[in-house]
Amino acid sequence: MNAETIYLDNNATTKVDPAVVEAMLPYLTTYYGNPSSMHSFGGQVGKAIQTARSQVATLLGAEDSEIIFTSCGTEGNNTAIRAALAAQSDRKHIITTQVEHACVMNVCKLLEKQGYTVTYLSVNRKGQIDLAELEAALTGNTALVTTMYANNETGTIFPIEEIGSLAKSYGAIFHVDAVQAVGKIPLNLKNSTIDLLTLSGHKLHAPKGIGALYVRRGFRFRPFMLGGHQERGRRAGTENVASIIGLGKAAELELTHLPQAVKQEKQLRDRLEKFLLTNIADCEVNGDPKNRLPNTTNIGFKYIEGEAILLSLDRYGVCASSGSACTSGSLEPSHVLRAMGLPYTILHGSIRFSLSRYTTDAEIDRVLEIMPGIIDRLRALSPFNSDAAGWLQEREEALAI
Amino acid sequence: MWDYTEKVLDLFYNPKNQGAIEVTEENDIAVVFGEVGSIACGDALRLHLKINVPADQILDARFQTFGCTSAIASSSALTEMIKGLTLDEALNVTNKDIANYLGGLPEAKMHCSVMGQEALEAAIYKYRGIEVEHHDEDEGALLCTCFGVSDNRVRRIVIENNLTTVEEVTNYIKAGGSCGSCLAGIEDIIIGVQEDKAATTARVEAELNRIQQTSRGLTTVQKITKIQQVLDEVRPMLLADGGDVELFDIDGDLVKVILKGACSSCSGSTATLKDAIETRLRDRVLPTLIVEAV
Numbered sequence: 001m002n003a004e005t006i007y008l009d010n011n012a013t014t015k016v017d018p019a020v021v022e023a024m025l026p027y028l029t030t031y032y033g034n035p036s037s038m039h040s041f042g043g044q045v046g047k048a049i050q051t052a053r054s055q056v057a058t059l060l061g062a063e064d065s066e067i068i069f070t071s072c073g074t075e076g077n078n079t080a081i082r083a084a085l086a087a088q089s090d091r092k093h094i095i096t097t098q099v100e101h102a103c104v105m106n107v108c109k110l111l112e113k114q115g116y117t118v119t120y121l122s123v124n125r126k127g128q129i130d131l132a133e134l135e136a137a138l139t140g141n142t143a144l145v146t147t148m149y150a151n152n153e154t155g156t157i158f159p160i161e162e163i164g165s166l167a168k169s170y171g172a173i174f175h176v177d178a179v180q181a182v183g184k185i186p187l188n189l190k191n192s193t194i195d196l197l198t199l200s201g202h203k204l205h206a207p208k209g210i211g212a213l214y215v216r217r218g219f220r221f222r223p224f225m226l227g228g229h230q231e232r233g234r235r236a237g238t239e240n241v242a243s244i245i246g247l248g249k250a251a252e253l254e255l256t257h258l259p260q261a262v263k264q265e266k267q268l269r270d271r272l273e274k275f276l277l278t279n280i281a282d283c284e285v286n287g288d289p290k291n292r293l294p295n296t297t298n299i300g301f302k303y304i305e306g307e308a309i310l311l312s313l314d315r316y317g318v319c320a321s322s323g324s325a326c327t328s329g330s331l332e333p334s335h336v337l338r339a340m341g342l343p344y345t346i347l348h349g350s351i352r353f354s355l356s357r358y359t360t361d362a363e364i365d366r367v368l369e370i371m372p373g374i375i376d377r378l379r380a381l382s383p384f385n386s387d388a389a390g391w392l393q394e395r396e397e398a399l400a401i
Numbered sequence: 402m403w404d405y406t407e408k409v410l411d412l413f414y415n416p417k418n419q420g421a422i423e424v425t426e427e428n429d430i431a432v433v434f435g436e437v438g439s440i441a442c443g444d445a446l447r448l449h450l451k452i453n454v455p456a457d458q459i460l461d462a463r464f465q466t467f468g469c470t471s472a473i474a475s476s477s478a479l480t481e482m483i484k485g486l487t488l489d490e491a492l493n494v495t496n497k498d499i500a501n502y503l504g505g506l507p508e509a510k511m512h513c514s515v516m517g518q519e520a521l522e523a524a525i526y527k528y529r530g531i532e533v534e535h536h537d538e539d540e541g542a543l544l545c546t547c548f549g550v551s552d553n554r555v556r557r558i559v560i561e562n563n564l565t566t567v568e569e570v571t572n573y574i575k576a577g578g579s580c581g582s583c584l585a586g587i588e589d590i591i592i593g594v595q596e597d598k599a600a601t602t603a604r605v606e607a608e609l610n611r612i613q614q615t616s617r618g619l620t621t622v623q624k625i626t627k628i629q630q631v632l633d634e635v636r637p638m639l640l641a642d643g644g645d646v647e648l649f650d651i652d653g654d655l656v657k658v659i660l661k662g663a664c665s666s667c668s669g670s671t672a673t674l675k676d677a678i679e680t681r682l683r684d685r686v687l688p689t690l691i692v693e694a695v
Contacts, residue, residue, distance in 0.1 A: 305443060307403075307469035311413065325443040326469035326510075332579050333443065344441040348467075381419050381473060383447040383465035384440060 006363045009319040010203075011152050011180060011296060011354035016246070017205040023249035024207070027242040035239055036230065045241055052248025056212050059251040060197070061188035068213045068235050069244050073179040074103040076198030076213040077146075079224035079235070081107050083215070084144040084173040084196060085116075086222035091143035095172070097121040097129055097158075098339035099151055104177055105335075108146075121147075126288035127156035127340050135166055142172040149181035149197075153323055153336045153352055154287030155296030157181070164193025173219075179203055179211075183254045184293050185262065195219055201243065205356070206250035210243035261357035266294035268364050269355055273297045275368045280375050286337060286350055295355040298323070300346030303385055304378040309351050312374040318367055321352045345384075406504035409474040416473055418463045418480035422449040429454045435524025437516050442548065442575070444468030444513065446476050448520040450483075452528060458487050464520075471503075471510040478502045479517040488525050494518060496573075497562065511573045515558070544586050547579035555587055559594045567591065619687065621651070627686045628656060635678060646678065654689045656682060 007015065027045065035046035050064070057064045070076045081104070085094075096108050098120045108118045119137040121129045129147070138145075145167040150157045160176060167174040175196040181187060183204025189197065194216070201210035215221050215234070227236025273285060282302040301309065306322030313320055323334030325348065332338070333347040342350075353367070379385065405413075424432045431452045438445030444467060451461035462483050464476035478499055483491045496514040500506045506514060541553030558564065558573050567587045571578045577587050619627070625648070632648055639645055645661040660674060679692035 303440075303467065305468050305472070308413070308473060311410075311470045315414065324469070326472075344443075348440065348443045381416065381465065382467040383436070383445060384467055 004317055006316070006318045006366055008353040008355060008359065008363070008367065009321050010356040010359075011155075011352065012321055013202045013208065014205045014356050015358055016202075016207050017250060017253055019253060020206055020246045020249045024242040024246040027245050031241075035241065036228070049239060049241065049244050052244045052251075055248035055252040056199075059182070059187075059255050060199075060214055061190045062214055063217060065232075066189075066214050066217055068215060068231050069239065069247070070198075070211040070213050070235060071209055071240065072211045073101075073177070073198055073200035073203075075224070076179075076200070076211050077101070077103045077175075077177050078107055079213055080175045080196040080198055081111075081144065081146060082224050083219075083222050084146070084175055085111070087220045088143040088171075088173060091141050091172075093117045093119070093139060093141040093143060095119045095121065095134065095137050095142055095145045095167075097123065097147050099123055099127060099153075099336040100146070100148055101152065101177060101179070104146055104148075116143075117141075123156075123339050125340055125342070127151055127154045127286070127336065128288050128291070129158060129163075131159065131162055131166065134163060138166060138170040138172065140170060142167075142170050144173045144175060146175040146177070149176050149178040149187075150184070150293045150296075151287070151336060152180045153334055154298045154340075155180075155293035155354075156288040157185070157291040157293065159291075161193055168193055180293065183250075183258070184265075184295055186258055189214060189216075201247040201250060204250050204254055206247040207243050210240055210247045212247065257357050262294050264357065265355045265359065268359055268361065269295060269297050269353070272353060272364050272367060273299065276371060279368075279372055283375075284346065286340065286342060286346065293354075296352065297354075298350055298352045300342065301349040301351065301375055302345045303382045304349045304375065306349055306351055308378050309349065309374060312378065313367075313370070316366070316370050318370070321354070323350045323352070324348045403470070403507045403510065405470060405474075405507070408478075408502075408504045409471055409506065412474035412477040412503070413470045416464075416477040418461075418477060418484075419465070420449075420463050421447075421465060422451050422461060422463050425451075430460070431528060433524055433528040435520045435522070435527055437519045437523055438467070440467060444472045444516060446472070446516050446520040448476070448479070448517075448524050450524050450528070452488070456487070457489070459483050459485065459491055468513065468516075469510075471506055471513040472516065474503060475499050475506070475513040475517045476520075479521060483521065488528070491521060492525060494521060495561065508569065508572045511562075511569075512575050515573055544590075545576035545579075545583045548575040550574055550576035552586065552590060555590050556594060559591055565591065565595070624686065625651060628682060628690075631682055631685050632658070632678070635681065639674075644674070646674075649695050654687065654691055656690055656692045657695045658692060660694045 031045050033042035033045045035042055035049055053067045054064050057067050070079065092115060094108060094111060094116055096104060096118065112118050121133055123129055145163060147158055147163055149160055164174045173195045174193055176194050177198050179198060179200040180203065182199040197214040199212050202208040221234055223234050223236065225236045230236055230239055276299055277283060283299050286298040286300055305326060306324030307326035310320060310322050323337045325333045337347050337350055422432050431454050433452065434447055434449040436447045447465040449463045450459055453460050462480035464480050466473045466476040482494060482502055496518040499514040499517045500511065541551040544550055544552040544555055554574065555570060555576055559570060562573060564570055564573065567577055567584050570576055570587050577584045629648055632646055636646060647659045647661065649657040649659050651657065675692050675694050679690065682690045682692060
């Protein structure tokens with residue numbers, strides 16, 4: 001690839017901040033001691049981990065003792081769900097949504113086989129849940145309500161505190177998968193209804209392979225990983241020291257950058273979105289424009305297929321993502337967009353651009369320059385150009401059955 | 402990211418023969434198109450053909466495709482492949498031919514080549530006034546309800562492409578790629594096809610053996626080849642014991658072999674060995690063969 005990379009796929013992963021790399025390096029070279037060791041060479045590493053814990057806690061408005069380091073968002077979510085069920089072992093009902101990440105969805109599916117009943121809350125066309133549906137689903141048997149903070153594909157933000165209040169009123173534990181929210185919007189857990197919250201390092205300019213789980217003080221926590229006494233016995237396994245230091249540094253940097261980044265990303269995102277919507281026919285935004293991550297836009301381009309758009313962008317070095325069937329291993333388009341009830345014309349041609357604080361005006365200009373041509377070219381290749389084409393509707397109905 | 406060949410990317414970025422063909426009033430010329438897929442499925446192809454009626458030949462082919470990179474490349478490849486072919490020749494184009502033209506497709510994208518072959522068939526059948534839009538033998542019980550695939554179509558694709566796993570079937574025609582409730586049904590079909598194939602192979606082999614046993618009509622070359630085959634099977638066992646055997650010459654039914662190594666130094670074992678090889682050759686090649694160690 002000759003073209004310079006324009007990275008607009010920050011909901012997938014982010015660039016590691018050079019300051020993060022710099023903070024980590026000594027812990028891969030000089031300070032290689034084991035924090036559990038009974039010598040000061042290891043002990044100094046343990047102290048550095050405590051600093052990192054404190055940095056992460058500060059970003060969340062939490063206390064140090066409420067942070068457990070994990071290996072990733074998937075581990076955090078698995079741990080949280082199991083811990084919640086262990087804490088309320090007499091309750092056998094879980095509430096989640098139809099648009100969760102696979103690491104929540106598949107755990108819930110397994111739990112259904114292990115005797116749990118799971119309610120998957122529906123979402124509307126904007127990807128938003130209905131609080132009345134949640135309230136109707138809650139019972140005294142509900143052990144856990146687990147939802148995302150913000151959706152990875154559309155950026156739609158759920159009404160977290162309202163969900164939490166309802167969960168509390170039925171005595172249910174509230175877990176939030178905030179992998180897409182931490183580092184993108186300010187959070188404060190101090191007076192929150194959230195009991196457990198998952199975050200992932202590589203979504204906020206720390207490396208892959210590190211994450212954290214927030215566990216509200218006083219929560220009866222049962223560990224997922226058993227072994228040594230690391231993380232006060234709540235997550236066994238020798239610490240991924242350098243990455244923990246990196247996550248701490250990234251959290252500290254987020255605290256400084258966040259207010260400005262939110263504004264800048266939103267302004268660039270809005271400019272990108274507005275231009276595409278006004279200059280390209282037959283496209284629309286998927287998601288909730290009012291409650292949405294400032295860095296994310298998901299746009300459906302009718303009559304063309306997402307993977308073909310991505311490969312066309314790739315030629316110019318532009319990285320984006322799509323919920324189309326052809327981009328995934330499966331043959332079905334994204335479960336999130338399907339749950340939103342989007343028509344097939346939109347589903348297959350949906351493209352997500354997700355920005356970061358590194359995104360520049362010039363990069364957005366470049367994307368705006370090439371997008372109309374890409375869409376025109378693919379539409380010229382397509383046999384479809386209106387919703388009225390008879391032969392495709394027929395099959396659509398057949399499939400809807 | 403999919404591992405596309407250069408050819409796929411080239412035909413995606415610079416597709417040949419895109420667009421429709423205008424209907425013309427010229428004598429002896431027919432314009433027709435065939436369609437497969439739908440927006441719901443995520444890919445669709447409308448293939449346009451310009452046909453020289455007296456010659457029954459494709460003069461021009463164009464495509465309109467809704468789909469991913471490989472769907473567009475497969476469509477473009479197909480149009481390049483069939484220009485100039487007679488309709489009968491074109492009907493022989495398989496999805497494998499399309500994939501090969503592209504230097505291969507990722508397994509999960511094989512269905513793109515199937516779509517090309519099916520659109521071609523649809524166009525030609527339409528031109529010939531044959532009502533069926535799909536293979537006659539594809540009529541059957543609906544197996545995959547998500548993608549509308551019949552059991553007979555699964556069977557045909559399994560046989561034509563020599564597929565052995567459910568995953569491959571899904572890659573080729575999507576069946577089983579959604580809710581997964583038909584996966585067991587697909588597996589049953591694969592097992593059925595494999596059993597049929599094994600039974601056929603066994604029958605053919607038995608027949609061949611019978612012919613070999615009874616026929617004296619082997620040419621010298623055939624005889625040598627068969628003897629060599631049997632000796633090659635025996636050699637590893639001999640080598641393991643430090644010996645060896647090599648075909649030296651044949652003269653009618655007399656097979657002259659050189660017995661080497663550890664075996665040749667022991668006359669008793671050589672005799673045993675000679676008898677063993679002779680028995681085997683008589684059994685496998687000709688019952689009248691005589692082995693002689695030289």
